[in-house]
Amino acid sequence: MEVVNASITDIDALNAEMEKEDLTNAENVRKAWETNSLPHSIN
Numbered sequence: 001m002e003v004v005n006a007s008i009t010d011i012d013a014l015n016a017e018m019e020k021e022d023l024t025n026a027e028n029v030r031k032a033w034e035t036n037s038l039p040h041s042i043n
């Protein structure tokens with residue numbers, strides 16, 4: 001459940017950056033979310 005809550009927080013951060021139309025920051029947030037959220041066994 002902790003992982004889900006963290007993902008929701010990260011998605012909220014991504015949405016906030018996208019609303020500002022700061023796509024560079026939005027992309028950085030997305031990459032950070034992917035790095036932290038995806039199972040590392042996939043890599």
